Amino acid sequence: MRRYLLGRLWQSIVTLILATIVVFVGVRALPGDPALALAGEDRDPESLRAIREQYGLDDSLLVQFWQFVSHAARGDLGQSIRTGESVTTMIANALPVTIELSVLAILVASVLGVGAGVVAAVRRGRPAEWAANALALLGLSVPNFWLGLMAILYLSVALGLFPASGFVPFFTDPVGNLHHLILPALILGTGLAAVIMRQTRSSMLDALSADYIRTAEAKGLSPRAVIGRHALRNSLIVVVTIVGLQLGALISGAVVTERIFALPGFGKLTVDAVFQRDYPVIQAVVLVTAAAYILINLLVDLLYSVIDPRIRVRGDA
Amino acid sequence: MNTVLEVKNLSVTFRTEDGTLSAVDRVSLEVGESEVLAVVGESGCGKSVSAMSLAGLLPRTATVAGSVKLDGIELIGADKRTLRSIRGREMAYIFQEPMTSLNPVFTVGHQIAEVLRTHIGLSRQAARDRSVELLKLVGIPSAERRVGDYPHQLSGGMRQRVMIAMAVACDPKVLIADEPTTALDVTIQAGILDVLRELRERLGTSIVLITHDLGVVADLADRVAVMYARRVVETAEVHELFSRPQHPYTAGLLGASPAAGRHAETHRLNEIPGLVPVLAEQPDACTFADRCPRALDTCTASEPNLTPGPHRVACWNPVREPVEV
Amino acid sequence: MAITDVTVTAGTPLRSNRRRVVRRMLRNPLAISGLVVLGLAVVLAVFAPWLAPHEPTQTHLDQAFAPPGTAGYLLGTDDLGRDVLARIMYGLRASLHVGLLAVATSLAIGVPLGLMAGYFRAIDALISRFTDLVLAFPFLILAVGLAAIRGASLGNAAIAIGIAQIPGVIRIVRSETLRLKSLDFVAAAIVEGAGDAWVLGRHILPNAASVIIVQATVAIPAAILGEAVLSFLGLGIQPPAPSLGTMLSDAQQFAARAPWAAVMPGVAIMLLTLAFNVVGDSLRDALDPKASRR
Numbered sequence: 001m002r003r004y005l006l007g008r009l010w011q012s013i014v015t016l017i018l019a020t021i022v023v024f025v026g027v028r029a030l031p032g033d034p035a036l037a038l039a040g041e042d043r044d045p046e047s048l049r050a051i052r053e054q055y056g057l058d059d060s061l062l063v064q065f066w067q068f069v070s071h072a073a074r075g076d077l078g079q080s081i082r083t084g085e086s087v088t089t090m091i092a093n094a095l096p097v098t099i100e101l102s103v104l105a106i107l108v109a110s111v112l113g114v115g116a117g118v119v120a121a122v123r124r125g126r127p128a129e130w131a132a133n134a135l136a137l138l139g140l141s142v143p144n145f146w147l148g149l150m151a152i153l154y155l156s157v158a159l160g161l162f163p164a165s166g167f168v169p170f171f172t173d174p175v176g177n178l179h180h181l182i183l184p185a186l187i188l189g190t191g192l193a194a195v196i197m198r199q200t201r202s203s204m205l206d207a208l209s210a211d212y213i214r215t216a217e218a219k220g221l222s223p224r225a226v227i228g229r230h231a232l233r234n235s236l237i238v239v240v241t242i243v244g245l246q247l248g249a250l251i252s253g254a255v256v257t258e259r260i261f262a263l264p265g266f267g268k269l270t271v272d273a274v275f276q277r278d279y280p281v282i283q284a285v286v287l288v289t290a291a292a293y294i295l296i297n298l299l300v301d302l303l304y305s306v307i308d309p310r311i312r313v314r315g316d317a
Numbered sequence: 318m319n320t321v322l323e324v325k326n327l328s329v330t331f332r333t334e335d336g337t338l339s340a341v342d343r344v345s346l347e348v349g350e351s352e353v354l355a356v357v358g359e360s361g362c363g364k365s366v367s368a369m370s371l372a373g374l375l376p377r378t379a380t381v382a383g384s385v386k387l388d389g390i391e392l393i394g395a396d397k398r399t400l401r402s403i404r405g406r407e408m409a410y411i412f413q414e415p416m417t418s419l420n421p422v423f424t425v426g427h428q429i430a431e432v433l434r435t436h437i438g439l440s441r442q443a444a445r446d447r448s449v450e451l452l453k454l455v456g457i458p459s460a461e462r463r464v465g466d467y468p469h470q471l472s473g474g475m476r477q478r479v480m481i482a483m484a485v486a487c488d489p490k491v492l493i494a495d496e497p498t499t500a501l502d503v504t505i506q507a508g509i510l511d512v513l514r515e516l517r518e519r520l521g522t523s524i525v526l527i528t529h530d531l532g533v534v535a536d537l538a539d540r541v542a543v544m545y546a547r548r549v550v551e552t553a554e555v556h557e558l559f560s561r562p563q564h565p566y567t568a569g570l571l572g573a574s575p576a577a578g579r580h581a582e583t584h585r586l587n588e589i590p591g592l593v594p595v596l597a598e599q600p601d602a603c604t605f606a607d608r609c610p611r612a613l614d615t616c617t618a619s620e621p622n623l624t625p626g627p628h629r630v631a632c633w634n635p636v637r638e639p640v641e642v
Numbered sequence: 643m644a645i646t647d648v649t650v651t652a653g654t655p656l657r658s659n660r661r662r663v664v665r666r667m668l669r670n671p672l673a674i675s676g677l678v679v680l681g682l683a684v685v686l687a688v689f690a691p692w693l694a695p696h697e698p699t700q701t702h703l704d705q706a707f708a709p710p711g712t713a714g715y716l717l718g719t720d721d722l723g724r725d726v727l728a729r730i731m732y733g734l735r736a737s738l739h740v741g742l743l744a745v746a747t748s749l750a751i752g753v754p755l756g757l758m759a760g761y762f763r764a765i766d767a768l769i770s771r772f773t774d775l776v777l778a779f780p781f782l783i784l785a786v787g788l789a790a791i792r793g794a795s796l797g798n799a800a801i802a803i804g805i806a807q808i809p810g811v812i813r814i815v816r817s818e819t820l821r822l823k824s825l826d827f828v829a830a831a832i833v834e835g836a837g838d839a840w841v842l843g844r845h846i847l848p849n850a851a852s853v854i855i856v857q858a859t860v861a862i863p864a865a866i867l868g869e870a871v872l873s874f875l876g877l878g879i880q881p882p883a884p885s886l887g888t889m890l891s892d893a894q895q896f897a898a899r900a901p902w903a904a905v906m907p908g909v910a911i912m913l914l915t916l917a918f919n920v921v922g923d924s925l926r927d928a929l930d931p932k933a934s935r936r
């Protein structure tokens with residue numbers, strides 16, 4: 001168990017180092033003089049020299065890389081060339097919105113996906129399964145940003161059920177915060193819910209035909225205990241894996257969702273940075289995303305071993 | 318001896334895409350108090366399906382007819398709630414695959430305690446203590462420690478002991494053991510059979526032992542029912558059956574098994590020629606007639622019924638001479 | 643010479659399999675309707691220059707916000723009076739273009755890497771580090787980076803999506819290679835002294851074809867959705883060229899006034915991806931020997 005964890009940790013570190021190199025090389029691959037790009041419109045020789053100084057662009061690549069890593073490790077991701085604000089601060093302000101949105105979306109998707117998946121597996125060959133399958137197929141095929149537009153158009157603008165855009169911090173107004181986030185979370189969660197539903201259905205079907213389910217029935221357990229405890233517990237292992245695998249899609253989806261609902265999150269920061277050619281911000285955003293992805297996947301693996309005793313406790317039989 | 322389990326004319330059919338298949342045909346059995354009844358037959362003869370049908374464990378596609386009485390209570394057609402209260406409490410099962418019959422994500426203690434909590438309503442702590450006692454009862458060493466183990470940490474034999482502990486947790490009247498030793502090494506088999514024998518003696522549990530292994534039958538059973546192609550063809554007390562088999566199929570089955578003291582040079586194992594008829598065929602004849610060396614014209618014209626008495630056989634031309642041992 | 647014999651035995655089950663798969667597909671009404679929708683979409687996209695009632699970028703300011711059903715504008719017009727139907731047809735072109743280009747990119751890189759990872763144990767770990775690395779950059783972030791370096795364009799969007807799909811291809815091809823490697827006919831070829839390249843190219847790749855095809859039918863709709871997202875954000879195709887994604891982002895501003903301009907392109911994307919997903923699902927079921935059970 002410990003060896004497995006250390007191995008996973010080591011792999012994560014290697015990936016993180018590689019990702020950092022990719023980002024570093026990517027920035028050096030900017031067309032033309034990086035100093036020009038970093039300077040944006042402010043191109044007098046004085047500020048160019050300052051930028052070269054700040055980024056050490058006259059040093060060797062290795063020295064530059066070391067500078068880059070050591071600054072990043074100290075939480076210094078540079079300054080925005082648009083606002084002069086510290087990029088670290090900008091990210092620290094935007095990240096909580098995105099994290100809350102994503103966590104809500106995962107919750108919504110898990111509840112809907114697992115629920116529908118269980119129903120589809122238990123009600124095999126009945127209308128309920130058919131309906132759940134059709135919904136999942138739709139959920140996979142519908143572009144979620146379009147669904148978001150439709151929701152704003154018909155639920156927010158026409159019916160006034162939800163605010164169409166904007167954000168209230170949770171600690172200022174928890175109810176308003178959820179009111180603003182529930183629709184975006186639903187929209188962001190649709191695709192994930194569909195994937196979770198299909199996976200839950202197929203792993204529930206596997207579980208329900210397993211010998212240990214026959215044992216549970218022979219023990220005289222209620223259908224609720226048989227399905228809810230014995231079959232579902234095994235299927236949930238798969239769901240955790242799916243969430244880990246779908247994380248990249250979720251991050252991408254969050255960017256679009258924030259754009260549609262005008263949420264001041266990480267995604268908006270990213271898109272704005274691209275259009276303003278704010279390279280320090282782009283570089284930081286890409287790096288932070290990669291690091292977050294690697295970290296979360298490590299956590300998912302840990303969670304995986306908590307749920308599945310076959311990984312947690314090595315058999316001594 | 319009181320009859321605990323009485324099965325009369327039990328028939329099971331399955332609805333499939335290709336029509337209705339008969340899996341069990343008018344099977345009648347009786348099991349007395351603390352008696353071990355072995356049900357013997359080849360794969361696909363309907364013995365496992367019969368066993369599963371007793372407590373209503375077959376899938377929705379199955380239709381069960383006839384009567385199954387446990388201590389006088391009719392189980393066929395009983396509502397699901399009643400059946401659930403009987404399963405695991407009055408009638409418990411042990412299955413063939415100890416590797417997969419336990420849920421991999423729960424500790425064995427949890428899985429045993431679950432039965433106790435469901436049927437007897439024991440508290441968490443009491444159920445756990447009782448689980449430890451049960452593990453000791455089935456001969457698991459350092460039970461206090463093992464109770465917190467997951468199935469994958471135990472060997473096949475140990476898992477089968479856990480299955481038995483789970484089955485006898487509520488002191489059931491009847492234990493149905495479906496091929497309990499088939500998946501285990503020969504050396505482990507003996508231990509499991511010892512546990513079953515001891516349980517019968519200490520708890521007075523009646524056992525229905527489903528098996529195709531005549532060695533296991535000789536070791537544990539009091540009485541034997543031989544099944545062939547969905548039907549019971551012969552039942553008798555175990556020594557009687559082994560020494561004086563009357564149905565040609567039983568005789569063939571005994572001839573196809575190796576026995577101590579026989580040498581391969583002088584006593585070749587005999588095979589029964591032909592194949593077991595497929596389930597869909599329902600000829601108005603003895604199902605064994607095609608393969609039977611003693612078949613008469615009657616055998617293909619009408620089907621024989623079981624004779625009355627302690628040694629019952631369904632055959633128009635039974636074997637009368639005892640088998641030389 | 644013995645090797646050719648093995649090739650024949652390896653090829654035979656493949657062919658009879660193919661006929662069975664086609665038969666199973668044609669028995670499934672859902673699969674047929676999916677194929678019909680796909681065929682229609684391809685025809686509309688390929689022959690758009692001849693079939694479209696208007697130029698997709700031509701504005702008719704006097705006809706702005708014409709509702710669907712207006713004479714000459716079957717699906718209505720947008721804020722500049724551009725024909726929604728014509729733009730959808732050209733948008734389908736962009737969608738299919740990116741869908742195929744992205745998947746071709748991911749297969750071109752992913753299949754060889756997957757084969758090698760499954761076949762040569764020595765480089766398996768190396769390739770899985772590469773997979774981890776690519777996974778650490780979600781496709782949108784990759785697209786953001788590419789757009790920053792090379793500028794936003796349809797081609798860069800396709801490359802970003804294609805790169806993001808490589809890990810999935812590697813994973814599937816790798817596990818199929820591992821499975822096939824353990825089968826008797828491959829072992830026989832190895833024992834008979836066939837070279838690694840021969841075994842991979844002649845025995846493993848043809849038999850892995852079916853899982854690769856299924857993966858492609860899942861990846862194409864994902865890429866189409868990806869293109870729509872990137873174009874919606876302005877990271878894909880550049881205006882005024884039409885894409886279903888840019889149509890939606892344009893329509894967002896006047897959605898309340900002309901909802902059809904926001905509804906129609908979305909329905910088009912959904913039908914297209916739905917058709918691909920339905921065909922992919924039924925293909926997987928048809929290839930799955932356990933499908934009758936499920």
